[in-house]
Structure formats: structure tokens, C-alpha cells
Amino acid sequence: xxxxxxxxLRFLFGPxxxxxxxxxxxxxxxxxxxxxxxSLRHAESKRIMSTVAADDPRVAEDHDELYRVRxxxxxxxxxxxxxxxxxxxxxxxxxxxxxxYYDFILTEALTEEDxxxxxxxxxxxxxxxxxxxxEELPREEAMRRLDEMQEPYKREYAEELxxxxxxxxxxxxxxGPFLDMCEGPHVEQTRALPKGAFRLRSIAGAYWRGNSxxxxxxRIYAWAFLTKEELxxxxxxxxxxxxxxxxxxxxxxxFFVIDDAIGKGLPLWLxxxxxxxxxxxxxxxxxxxxxxxxxxxxxxxxxxELYHQTGHLPYYAEGMYPFMELKDHxxxxxxxxxxxxxxxxxxxxxxxxxxxxxLRSYRDLPIRLAEYGQxxxxxxxxxxxxxxxxxxxxxxxxxxxxxxxQIKDEFLKVMTMHEDLYRILGLRDYYLRFSxxxxxxxxxxxxxxxNPAAWESTQKHVYEAMVESGIxxxxxxxxxxxxxxxxxxxxxxVTGREETASTNQLDxxxxxxxxxxxxxxxxxxxxxxxxxxxxxxxxxxxxxxxIEHFGGAFPTWLAPVQVRVLAVSDVFLDYADALVxxxxxxxxxxxxxRSGETVGKMIRNATTHKIPNIVVVGEREKRDGTVTLRxxxxxxxxxxxxxxxxxxxLRRIRERSLDRVDWDH
RNA sequence: GCCCACGUAGCUCAGUCGGUAGAGCACUUGCAUGGUAAGCAAGCGGUCAGCAGUUCGAAUCUGCUCGUGGGCUCCA
Numbered sequence: 001x002x003x004x005x006x007x008x009l010r011f012l013f014g015p016x017x018x019x020x021x022x023x024x025x026x027x028x029x030x031x032x033x034x035x036x037x038x039s040l041r042h043a044e045s046k047r048i049m050s051t052v053a054a055d056d057p058r059v060a061e062d063h064d065e066l067y068r069v070r071x072x073x074x075x076x077x078x079x080x081x082x083x084x085x086x087x088x089x090x091x092x093x094x095x096x097x098x099x100x101y102y103d104f105i106l107t108e109a110l111t112e113e114d115x116x117x118x119x120x121x122x123x124x125x126x127x128x129x130x131x132x133x134x135e136e137l138p139r140e141e142a143m144r145r146l147d148e149m150q151e152p153y154k155r156e157y158a159e160e161l162x163x164x165x166x167x168x169x170x171x172x173x174x175x176g177p178f179l180d181m182c183e184g185p186h187v188e189q190t191r192a193l194p195k196g197a198f199r200l201r202s203i204a205g206a207y208w209r210g211n212s213x214x215x216x217x218x219r220i221y222a223w224a225f226l227t228k229e230e231l232x233x234x235x236x237x238x239x240x241x242x243x244x245x246x247x248x249x250x251x252x253x254x255f256f257v258i259d260d261a262i263g264k265g266l267p268l269w270l271x272x273x274x275x276x277x278x279x280x281x282x283x284x285x286x287x288x289x290x291x292x293x294x295x296x297x298x299x300x301x302x303x304x305e306l307y308h309q310t311g312h313l314p315y316y317a318e319g320m321y322p323f324m325e326l327k328d329h330x331x332x333x334x335x336x337x338x339x340x341x342x343x344x345x346x347x348x349x350x351x352x353x354x355x356x357x358x359l360r361s362y363r364d365l366p367i368r369l370a371e372y373g374q375x376x377x378x379x380x381x382x383x384x385x386x387x388x389x390x391x392x393x394x395x396x397x398x399x400x401x402x403x404x405x406q407i408k409d410e411f412l413k414v415m416t417m418h419e420d421l422y423r424i425l426g427l428r429d430y431y432l433r434f435s436x437x438x439x440x441x442x443x444x445x446x447x448x449x450x451n452p453a454a455w456e457s458t459q460k461h462v463y464e465a466m467v468e469s470g471i472x473x474x475x476x477x478x479x480x481x482x483x484x485x486x487x488x489x490x491x492x493x494v495t496g497r498e499e500t501a502s503t504n505q506l507d508x509x510x511x512x513x514x515x516x517x518x519x520x521x522x523x524x525x526x527x528x529x530x531x532x533x534x535x536x537x538x539x540x541x542x543x544x545x546x547i548e549h550f551g552g553a554f555p556t557w558l559a560p561v562q563v564r565v566l567a568v569s570d571v572f573l574d575y576a577d578a579l580v581x582x583x584x585x586x587x588x589x590x591x592x593x594r595s596g597e598t599v600g601k602m603i604r605n606a607t608t609h610k611i612p613n614i615v616v617v618g619e620r621e622k623r624d625g626t627v628t629l630r631x632x633x634x635x636x637x638x639x640x641x642x643x644x645x646x647x648x649x650l651r652r653i654r655e656r657s658l659d660r661v662d663w664d665h
Numbered sequence: 666g667c668c669c670a671c672g673u674a675g676c677u678c679a680g681u682c683g684g685u686a687g688a689g690c691a692c693u694u695g696c697a698u699g700g701u702a703a704g705c706a707a708g709c710g711g712u713c714a715g716c717a718g719u720u721c722g723a724a725u726c727u728g729c730u731c732g733u734g735g736g737c738u739c740c741a
Contacts (some may be wrong), residue, residue, distance in 0.1 A: 096739050103738095111669070157741060171741075182741050204736030205668020212737075216668050219736070247734090251676075260714095260732060380666050385734080495735095569698050596698085604702035618700060630701065637701065 065187075070095035070224045072132060072175075072186040073122070073198055074102050077220060079178035080121035085110065090180065091153050091208055091217045098234060098496070099198065099223040103206055105153075106218050115200040118220075126193050130176035132186035142170035146181060153208060154181045197231045198224035241494040246544040247386040249552035253560075253609060255543070256387060265384045265391030267540060272560035275589065276546065277394075277539050279558050281372055283424065283656070284396060284536055287417050293368040293398055298350035300374055304340040306349050311513060320345050321378050321391075347373035348532060351399045352514050355528070360518035365528065366402035366410055372539065373397050387544035388499060396502075396536035401516070401528040407458065407506065411465035411487075414504055414533045418489060419471060421535045426658045427549060430491045430501065432471060434462070437485065438478030449483050449509045458506045458529070459485045483509035489537075494548045501545060504533040553610040553632055556649065557656045563590035563649065564611045565627075566602040568618035575622040579615070579642070586650055607632065612659065613649065631659075 074093035081104055082088060091103030110118070137145060139162050146155040158181060161167050173182045175190060187193060201221040208214035225231045242248070250256050255273030262268060269277060285295070304323055307313045321343045327335040344350065351369045360367070376392050383389050400410050422430070437448055437455040448455070462485050466473055473487065480486060486505035492498050512527040520526040536542040546558070556562050563583060565576040576592045583590040593602045599616065606614045614630040616637075621627055627645050629638045640648075652659050 090741095092738070092740055094739065094741085101739095109669085154741065161741070173741095180741080184741090202735060203669055206737045207667075208738090209740070210738040212667065216737080218668070221736080258733090264732075381732095382666060382668090382737085566701085568700050571698080598697090598699050598704060599701055600699080601703055602701085607702055614701080616701065620700090628701085635701080 066226055067095050068185050068187050069193055069197075069226060070100040071182075071184070072190070072193055073222065073224050074100040075132075075173065075175060075178060075180055075182070075186070076122050076125050076190060076193065077118070077200075077222065078102050078104070078180065079125055079176065080118050081106075081110070081220070082178070083121055084114065084118065089153060090151055091206075091219075092157075093180075093182075095224075096221075099201065099221065099225075101219050101221045103208070103217040103219045105215060110203065110218065110220070112200075112203055119200055122198075123195060125176065126190045126195060128176060129189050129191040130178075131189045132173055132175045132184075134184060134186075135172045135174065136169040137172065138169050142172075142181075145172065149179060149181075151181070157181075194226055194228070196228040197226060198222055199231060199235070238495070241496075244494045244548045244551045245386075246388070246494075246547040249547050250386065250544075253552050255547060255560075258386075263391070264381065265379060265389075267387055267390055267392070273543065275560040276543050276554065276558055280396075280536055280539060280542060280546075283421070284372075285370075287420060287535075288368070288370050288398065291368070291413055291417060292366075293370040296351065296354055296369045296371050298344075298347065298354070298371060298373060300343060300376070301341045302344055302350060304342050306353070307342060309514060310349050310352075310510060312345075312349075316345070319377055319379075321376050343376040344373070345375050345377045347371055347375060347395055347397045348399055348510070348530070349514075351397075352511065352516055352530075355399075355401055355511075355516050356514070360401075360528075362403065362518055362520050362526070365518060366400050366406050367528075368398060368400045370398035387540040388493065388497075390538075390540050393538040393540045395538055396534045396542065398533055400531040400533065401511070401518075402531065403526075404457065404461070404529060407461040407529055407531070408465045408468075410531055411462055411504075411506065412468055414531060414535075415465060415469045415471055415487070417533075418502060418504075418535045419469070424656055425546065425549070427491075427545070430489055432466075432473035433476050433479075433488045433490060434466060434473045435476045435479035435481070435486045435488060437480045448480065451508070454508045455480075455485075458508050462487065462506055481505045481507070483507045489535075491545055493545070499541065499545075501537045501542065502534050503537070504531065506531055551610075554612065555652075555656075555658045556612045557653045559610075559612045560589065561591060561609070561611045562588050562653070563613040563615055564593055564606045565590065565615045565617060566593045566599060566606070568599050568616060570596065572617050572619065572622055575617050579617065579627065582642075583646065583649070586646070588649065588653065603630070615645075 071094070074095065077100070078090060078093055081102070085104075085106050085108055087107045089105045091105070093102030094100065142158060143155070146158055158170055161170065170181060171183050173180055173184055173186055175186070199222060201223050204219045204221065205216050206219040208217055223231060223234060225234060246255075250273065253272060254270045255276070256267045256269050258264065258267050288295075301324075304313065307316070307320075323340040323342055325337045325340050327337050350373070351371070354369055355367065372394050374392065374394050379389060379391050384391070400414070402410050422428070436459055439452060439455070466487065484506040486503055488500050488504075489502040490498055491501045507530040511530050516528055517525040518528055546554075550558075554560070563580075565580055567573045567576040573592065573594070580590045580592050593606065595602060595605070597605070603614060603616075610632060612632045614632070616628045616630065621639075625642050626639050627642060629640055629645060630636070651657075
């Protein structure tokens with residue numbers, strides 16, 4: 001997987017600028033909430049949805065009250081900050097999904113310890129009942145005003161608005177002593193702002209306009225709602241969500257560790273976490289087998305030269321681990337470098353070489369090569385986060401080589417596979433984004449392969465496949481990979497951060513660049529199209545999503561330990577052992593608790609480890625040939641005959657049943 | 666990479682004014698043989714992330730390094 005250009009390789013983990021790493025974003029469209037995917041197949045949504053999300057605060061209800069409150073509070077915060085740090089300059093201060101933020105260049109640092117005083121000052125400002133007064137100025141006056149205000153960043157943006165967006169007049173808002181260039185709207189006056197319904201949340205660095213070439217500003221985030229109750233409910237929900245954090249659960253439930261002795265961003269999968277990975281891989285292999293994929297296996301290394309041929313180097317070198325230089329003799333100083341190798345940051349070049357390993361006929365196509373290949377990317381250290389953003393990862397990868405006529409059907413099958421995978425796992429809170437070419441993009445030919453005809457045709461095929469799939473999607477114009485359109489699947493983490501789970505790209509350029517051909521019906525040599533696809537993204541990130549989705553309480557088929565058997569006394573351990581042996585013959589991950597603790601304690605331990613099936617055996621069970629079953633999340637105990645217990649258990653595993661409902665959220 | 670915060674036992678955390686380290690859980694052992702979320706007791710466990718400095722004396726103060734977390738256009 002991955003793309004054929006450095007920039008786009010990184011798209012599985014978000015664009016290089018980090019533009020997708022929003023804090024607290026709501027999914028633009030909660031497309032799949034509350035309804036099974038299947039029912040969406042024929043939904044009325046067979047059209048491209050609006051590019052701007054429905055609950056995006058910028059457009060919601062044409063700037064509703066909440067938007068005005070948040071926007072106005074941002075001004076109040078800025079006023080308070082300027083009181084405490086006179087002479088500081090302003091950046092942006094927009095409403096966001098759960099509050100607002102404001103960016104500053106501060107004359108002297110503020111920390112979260114200053115929050116109480118800032119909040120106090122904000123409340124004081126609110127009490128003053130300052131009126132928000134709107135003023136529109138034509139270009140020259142506006143620019144003069146900004147010069148007087150000594151706000152260089154606002155000024156820079158104003159220039160851009162006049163130049164590029166072609167606006168005529170610039171809007172300013174004044175409340176009390178505070179003046180800001182701002183399009184509004186705002187509340188009438190500060191007393192209209194609900195007291196006690198906002199809370200300063202955190203302080204963070206943020207580059208001006210998100211570009212690391214620009215100045216580093218100080219960003220203050222705040223939560224804000226219309227009522228105190230809403231704020232408190234939000235904060236409470238946020239804290240509860242932190243309990244599901246995959247990093248926390250990963251430690252508590254022994255899923256993975258990241259050990260500095262190995263290296264940052266290089267997770268070690270513990271036995272429990274490996275089970276989940278393996279189960280996802282098994283599932284994917286089944287789905288792929290059904291769709292005619294063939295499995296391949298390729299090494300972690302390749303000669304650097306290969307990446308020169310694909311066009312990744314030297315452009316993408318920064319995203320890769322440093323090259324390994326093989327020298328003559330013992331590699332002593334001064335020995336000539338014979339060849340260099342790289343740790344692969346993607347699998348596609350290897351798969352392309354497999355395609356090239358023999359002469360291909362049009363009759364062979366489509367060829368679908370699948371591999372869960374381990375890749376390594378040298379991500380910025382500050383970007384690393386648990387399993388969500390790592391430097392060593394396993395791609396849920398496959399490359400489909402096909403003719404133009406096959407694109408639509410193949411893409412449709414790929415999207416259907418996504419649907420199947422997510423439905424099986426009960427994942428609903430995601431949306432799809434169709435990223436297209438922007439022929440008018442000023443960066444033009446540097447950003448996209450210069451082949452308008454290919455763009456038009458491939459986008460049409462992908463679009464038609466999406467429409468036919470019936471899966472709703474949004475469009476991101478100008479966000480395509482440089483070699484073709486793509487469909488990304490966006491998920492939200494428990495803390496509200498949005499991440500790309502899967503990226504699926506249509507590549508009409510790189511196979512040609514590598515000289516891949518097949519013999520066509522007319523005996524000519526033709527370049528294949530290539531679809532890069534990864535329904536489960538990387539196994540690291542995907543398992544992280546699943547941990548958070550299930551809150552660590554996995555359904556039986558996914559659970560690291562599927563059944564734990566407790567004997568009420570050591571006397572009945574033989575019965576417990578026999579039961580476990582019987583289950584393990586059927587590949588059930590069952591084990592006996594031999595801790596010798598009290599039953600209450602063993603129940604507690606199994607429960608805190610979120611084991612889905614707890615079986616208690618004692619005299620009654622041994623005598624009657626039964627078990628007493630207690631399912632995770634339930635206090636009920638059910639007595640079952642051994643064979644009916646086993647049959648039900650095996651069925652749930654076989655059917656990949658989501659056998660619990662209380663984690664529905 | 667950059668900004669901010671944080672780093673004490675395997676985990677979660679306490680540690681006052683700078684005076685040489687503590688709890689609960691986990692683990693080990695012993696007792697208890699217990700019927701659905703913690704039986705009782707003892708023990709083991711720390712280079713207070715690392716290095717350097719200030720000091721008679723540093724977990725505590727300062728600097729650097731390493732690591733972790735949050736954030737780095739939701740664009741006036």
C-alpha cells in the first residue's frame with residue numbers, strides 16, 4: 001500500500017502537514033450511526049454529499065447561537081489574555097466543535113496555572129456587558145486600521161482575503177477595549193454569554209496557519225456550551241472516554257508495549273494483542289480469498305535503487321529510516337559503498353516487482369496481490385502516539401492490477417469489502433472521503449501527474465463505483481494523491497481526534513513509470529492500472545480503534561482469552577481441566593484459573609480482564625455434566641449442559657458474533 | 666521537528682520547608698477450600714528517567730539529554 005509519491009505515502013497517517021489531526025472534531029456526518037450498513041445500500045444517499053460537513057461549526061444553522069457564543073467567548077479570552085500579557089499579538093480564534101480556541105504570540109509565556117486568573121478575568125469582562133459592535137471597512141481603511149492595531153498576522157490574512165478571495169470590505173468587531181478583525185457574528189453583548197458554561201482546557205503550541213515554517217504561537221483551547229449542564233455533561237463524557245483510551249487499556253490488558261530499548265514508535269505486540277491482530281488478519285484473508293486475491297510475501301528491505309525508479313527518492317527520503325550502506329570488505333573507513341538498502345516504507349514497489357516477474361496477459365487481469373507487509377516510516381517524534389501513529393507498522397495491503405474497464409468493478413468490490421469488514425466489527429462511526437484532482441490548483445503540475453484525460457476517466461470510474469456501492473461519502477477536491485483519486489475512511493478516536501483508517505487509491509501513473517506492462521488482446525504492451533487498498537489500514541492503528549471501540553471488552557471471537565474456567569475448589573480442577581482440554585481441541589482460547597483464590601476474587605479478576613465468558617464449575621456441575629456460565633457485562637448465571645454450552649460458544653466464534661450489546665455507543 | 670506539560674516500585678499514586686522513600690493493587694510464600702466483583706498475614710520489589718551542577722546534604726532547586734502525553738489551519 002502507500003502511494004508512489006512520498007507525500008501521499010503518508011496519507012494513511014494523515015497528510016504531512018498534519019491537517020487532519022483536529023482536536024475534538026465531530027465526524028462531519030454520522031453516516032452509519034444507529035443503522036446497519038446494509039440498510040444504507042439503497043439509501044437516498046447516492047450522491048456526493050456536501051463538501052462542508054453538516055455540523056461544521058462554520059456553517060451550522062447559519063451561525064447559530066452556540067456558534068456566536070463560542071466566537072464571542074474567544075474574543076473575551078483574547079481580551080483577558082491581552083490584559084495579562086499586554087503587547088501580545090493575535091492569530092486565529094475560531095469556534096470549534098466543543099468550544100473555541102485562540103492563538104497568540106505572547107510577550108511572556110502563559111501556562112495552565114494561569115487558567116484560574118484568565119477565567120476570572122473573562123467572567124469579569126462578561127459581567128461588564130460590553131456591546132459587540134460591527135464595522136465594515138473598505139480595503140485601504142481596513143489595512144490602515146490593521147497597521148494601527150499592530151496585528152501582523154491578521155494583516156497578512158487580510159491581504160490574502162483581498163487578493164485571493166476578492167472580498168471588498170473587511171469586518172471588524174469591537175467590544176469594550178477589544179478590537180478584532182473578525183467576520184462574526186457575535187452575541188449582542190457579553191452579558192449574553194452563559195456564565196459557568198465554559199472552561200479553559202489546555203494550552204498548546206500551534207504554528208501560524210499550521211505550517212512549521214511559520215512562527216510558533218500559543219493556542220489556548222476551551223470548552224464552551226450554552227449551559228453549565230451541557231458543559232459538565234461534556235466534560236464527564238470526555239473523562240469517561242479517556243477510560244477507553246487504547247494506550248490505557250493496552251497497558252491494563254497487556255495488548256502491547258512500546259519499549260525504549262527497542263525504539264520509539266516501534267510497538268511490541270504482547271500475546272493478548274497479537275490474538276486480536278491475528279483474528280483481524282484471519283478475517284481479512286477470508287474476505288480476500290472470496291474476492292480472488294492471492295497472497296504474496298516480500299522482504300522488509302529493498303535496494304535504494306528501486307525507490308529511485310519509482311520516483312520516491314530523493315523526495316521521500318525524510319520519511320524513511322536512514323539507508324544502510326553495504327561496503328566492500330569489512331566496511332572499514334574508506335571502503336567503497338557497494339550498494340545501499342532501505343527499510344521499505346510501503347509494499348507497492350515490491351508488489352510491482354512481483355507483477356513484473358513474468359510476462360502478463362490481459363487474460364490474467366485483474367491480478368490481486370495481498371500481503372500484510374511490515375513497513376517502516378520515520379515519523380516526526382512529536383507525531384507518535386500509542387498505536388495510532390507509529391514508525392513500524394503492518395499494512396493491511398493489497399494491490400490490484402487491472403485494465404481500465406475493470407476499475408469500476410474492482411473498486412466496487414474493494415468498497416464492499418470495507419463495508420463487510422466494518423459491519424462484522426460493528427464499526428459505524430466513520431465516513432468516507434473521495435479525494436479528487438483540482439485542475440485549477442495553483443500548484444498544478446507539481447501536485448498532480450499532468451494527464452487530465454486520465455484524471456477525468458479514473459475519477460469517473462471511482463465515482464461510479466462509489467455511487468453504485470450506495471455508501472455515502474464526502475468529496476475533497478484537490479486532495480487526491482498525485483497519481484490518482486482516492487477514497488479515505490475517516491474514524492474518530494475516543495478523544496475525538498480524527499484519523500484515517502483506510503486509504504484506497506487508484507494509481508494510473510506509477511505502474512507506467514516502472515514499465516509494468518501486460519500483453520493486450522491486440523498483442524500490444526499496455527500499462528496496467530493499480531488499485532492500492534487497505535480496508536484495515538495498518539494493523540496497529542486498526543487494533544487501536546478496535547480497543548477503543550469495544551472498550552477492551554471484545555466479543556468472544558476476538559477476545560484474547562475467550563473462556564476462563566474457575567473451580568470453586570481445587571477438588572474440581574480435574575473437571576475444569578477436562579473442559580478446557582475439550583474446548584482447546586476446537587481451538588477455543590480457554591484456560592483454567594489456578595490461582596487458588598476465592599471464587600469472588602477469581603470472578604473479579606476475570607471481569608477486570610474483560611474476559612467474555614466466565615465458567616464456574618463445582619460439585620453440581622461435575623455431577624450433572626454442566627457448566628455455570630457468566631457472560632461479561634452481566635450478573636446473570638446460566639446453567640448449561642456441556643454440549644449446549646460448547647455448541648453455542650463455537651457458533652458465536654464461527655459467526656463472529658458481536659455477542660454483547662452493552663458496548664453499543 | 667516545534668510549543669506546553671509530565672516522568673517516584675510491574676500498575677495507580679502519595680512524598681510538607683532540601684535532611685537519604687511510602688501506600689494500594691500486582692507478584693512470592695504461608696494459612697484459609699471458598700458458589701459469582703477484592704479472605705487473612707508475611708515477604709519481595711526503587712540508580713526517585715539519565716547526566717551534570719548548586720548545596721554540608723537533592724526525589725525536591727538549576728541546566729542539558731532521553732522518554733511520554735496534549736497540540737501544531739475546524740483558517741478573520
